[in-house]
Amino acid sequence: MLQPERQILVVFPHPDDEAFGVSGTLAQYAKAGTPITYACLTLGEMGRNLGNPPFTTREELPLIRKKELQASCEAIGIKDLRMMGLRDKTVEFEDDEEMVAMMTNLIDELNPSLIITFYPNYAVHPDHEATARAVVRAVRRMPESDRPRLYGLAFANNTVAELGDPDIINDINDVREEKMNSMRAHISQTGWMLQEEEKRKEEGATAENNWFTNEHFYSYRFDEDFEDSF
Template sequence: MEKHVVVIYPHPDDESFGAAGTITQFREQGVPVTYLCGTLGEMGRNMGSPTFANRETLPEIRKKELKNACEVLDMELRMLGYRDKTLEFENRSEVAEHLKGILEEINPSLVITHYPDHAVHPDHNALGAAAVEAVRRMDPEKRPAVWAQAITNNYLEELGRPDVINDVSKQFEKKMEAVFAHDSQAAPMLGGGKDEKDVMEYARQMFSKEAFFIWKYE
């Protein structure tokens, strides 16, 4: 059983869409989980459906949603304080050192993050790469395992079959509760305006499994 799991993603809602089922499985086992969230997603295009946010109010709304989702998932939240859509321009070494310091403090046995260059969004790729580098810089005897999540359309062709494929169908309701805690983002991303039954059936097909690659260090 894992000792402590740290999840590292750049935006509020990445944790829920990407790994909420797996997080729930760990919490059901009594494993502590800490989420290091890179930004507040303040440059997100979705302002609610119907609109209830603007560029000035969105950061606080998304922060509140993030806290609600973390309460649903019963995990600790730490904000890294970076700005949305700028992570690719941050000094990679400095971000890695920032993460390394936190990881050495928490001393997890597992880190979950995005797979660099296979995570679609530049922020996803950048923070995933920094997380992988942070763990590489740690004492090899104290390094946590790294599960990297690839979400590009062609990752199977380029990377092969993931090493870890978690069936989270039993955790589906909890996952969707966390997803819908991100109210400003969930409805548009899941096809706002569709019949609720259709939305949930689509979600069940999309989100009943969560897959990860185990990062190989030399």
């Protein structure tokens, strides 16, 4: 397991972001009794998957994804879920300073020793990028001695070429079932991945490095900041 933490703050824009990238690590921390707050910015109401044939309508999808998010947090062991009320696929258009203020308020309230979010410029989706920028800006404005550690998820095609290999590789085999349950909770969006994993196992695949055995993070490099001036 990673080093002990006083309080962890997780900030992602969509329900299921936590399941894909960090649910195993968070489950380990939850089992150790570490307080975890998950600030989920939207309810993923613009999610692409409505089923074929459709299992819901666009109007009802937010209610489904809200319940899935709550079930995922329960599977992981997260007791403090904050649904921040922004709209899916519009996070990039929110006022920058209001976004930073939202993050600053969370940090001031919780005093986390670790924050987990996406890594700016390597997170692919515009909502991911806007979230990452706001978190980094909020932490950057803190006195350096007071800053929590900041871990970023990065998965753009150029990530390894430009950032190198992740400096944190966490073995989550001991909480594989918790991660699977977090993924299952978001079944409206993750069904395809779970099917692929079942097929992989049926074909005799062993536990090589994948999302269900290890989770990877990059410590944010303030000496290589994503903004040249600020």
